[in-house]
Amino acid sequence: MLTVAVIGCGYWGPNLIRNFTQFPNVRMKVACDLNKERLRYISRLYPSVETTTDVDQIVADQEVDAALIATPVSTHHPIAMRFLEAGKHLLVEKPMAASVSEAEEMNHFAEERGLTLMAGHTFVYTAAVNKMKELITSGELGHIYYISTTRVNLGLFQEDINVVWDLAPHDVSILNYMLGSEPLTVSAQGQAYIQSGIEDVAFIHLEYPGDRRCSCTTTCRPRRRSGSTTRG
């Protein structure tokens, strides 16, 4: 039995709680948010889940084996390091951290202590992506010359990070997974149409081993920020 906690119960956190309350070998013990209204929402939906506004209470909880972090990206590294230092496994929502150096520190720390550290690259666990990977890996499609992706999902106009940092982790994680490698070169161009200095449209080109090229278009579109637990 794995006992877990979810930190951050805004838009995405409730989806994690919903899933982790359904696994037979998981005890979804406690949810944390600074916003008490979000905790009342979780209590109404999942009366058996404890709630708290205090992350450190969960860090100190000997019963909690793993934490799932779904707070804004600027908070991922400080919260994650507290859990890793306490010897707990982690799933951190994408983007895993606000900088490469933060992500490397988290990764290094987890590796040294034999802890699981996962990023919330949701799409590599979906049936469609796994079928595409199977078709590529089995050779049924032959050599892959290029892949073109367009991400036009409903993503918020974020106030702190641009669309590449916010949404491209999905595209890149799917491509890395399907092609079984990481890109050799990356170039990207973006444009900030809505908020000055924060790109909301980006065109990314990646070159993978085997002369395989990928082109990703990634954009933000308005969606309402609410208590709903709809699509990511």
Ligand SMILES: NC(=O)c1ccc[n+]([C@@H]2O[C@H](COP(=O)([O-])OP(=O)(O)OC[C@H]3O[C@@H](n4cnc5c(N)ncnc54)[C@H](O)[C@@H]3O)[C@@H](O)[C@H]2O)c1
């Ligand atoms: N995997 C996916 O497909 C997917 C989809 C949507 C969002 N996300 C990611 O999930 C994360 C959260 O996004 P969101 O849209 O739910 O944001 P959100 O702003 O709707 O929710 C974040 C919540 O965290 C709470 N919070 C902030 N700081 C906190 C702290 N120190 N301790 C406890 N709670 C705190 C806020 O009160 C808020 O309720 C982001 O990293 C985002 O990129 C992933």
